[in-house]
Amino acid sequence: MPELPEVETVRRGLQPVLEGRRIVRLEQRRANLRFPFSPDFAERVAGQTVTSLARRAKYLLADMTGDEVLVMHLGMSGSFRIDAPQGTDNPGNFHHERAKLSQHDHVVFHIEDGSTITYNDPRRFGFMLLIPRAELADHALFGKMGIEPLGNALTPQYLAGKFSGRTTSLKAALLDQRNVVGLGNIYVAEALWRAGLSPKRSAGSLVTRTGRPGKHLEPLIQTIRAVLHEAIEAGGSSLRDHAQTDGSLGYFQHRFSVYDREHVACSRPGCAGTIEKFTQNGRSTYWCPACQR
DNA sequence: CGCATCCCCTGCCTGC
DNA sequence: TGCAGGCAGGGGATGC
Secondary structure, three states: OOOHHHHHHHHHHHHHHHOOOEEEEEEEOOOEOOOEOOOOHHHHHOOOEEEEEEEEOOEEEEEEOOOEEEEEEOOOOOEEEEEOOOOOOOOOOOOOOOOOOOOOEEEEEEEOOOOEEEEEOOOOOOEEEEEEHHHOOOOHHHHOOOEOOOOOOOOHHHHHHHHOOOOOEHHHHHHOOOOEOOOOHHHHHHHHHHHOOOOOOEHHHHEOOOOOEOOOHHHHHHHHHHHHHHHHHOOOOOOOOOOOOOOOOOOHHHHOOOOOOOOOEOOOOOOOOEOEEEEEOOEEEEEOOOOOO
8 A cells, every 4th residue: 555645644644643642552463563573562652642643755653752753664555544432422331342353453552532543464564663762863764765755855966866877777766765765666657657757767867977967857856746746635546455544545546647557548648659567676567668768 | 886686474366 | 166376555685
């Protein structure tokens, strides 16, 4: 599920139920996700009040009243589900029935108001860890991370510096979170199609011989921003999983131009091409060979 | 260092 | 129908 728009959608769903609320108990239902939990993980979260829920790249960062930040990554198949307190529509019923848990519900946050937030992740590529707030910026996860695509820092000059001399494909360079964060296989494909740029061309080909931004960088950046903004507005893309915390689906997948559209006619006005699929660095690339150069 | 490949894991879809 | 194989939105480890 989660590239930047999906993670941002999850953040917006969780924010109202987490921010300013106390986590009275953390129910950890297995010893590991992608990585082992630290032995005292649940104890360190229990009793903390979440002061803010932020997003950095594809990570969720829950700052808490202690000196640690809860860092969460959804991997490929992670999702959160919010369950309101049981019996809220029946004030006379004080019997709070436990929300039914399924096989891949790995972590349950019990909130002070009786609601629960459940993390589900069938493939367990996601993870959670606690990092002291003071060490966050220098942590290995974030230290070498690239810039946010929706902020002011993404400029042609910045990308020229990252892409100069690089022989790797433009697609691989955009997926590399050390350059720009947040893009994944879907949104790289969509952005490159909109920009009319081939995923096969080298990253370095967007930079002049003297290391200055070539003419394609500015429009590519604008395209990346536009795609991400539209996807966030649509609540992300829902392929196999639910993107949103209330179980509803994002709908950006209905606006895909190339992703998962092999053999479909290219929708660019005047283009007679057909969307093709091939493997690049072990992952599927969708593109229109006729209009992406 | 840059770059490519493999791998973690489960579920779902396809083709035989 | 059953089963093997391939593939899936991410990214860390390894090796050349």
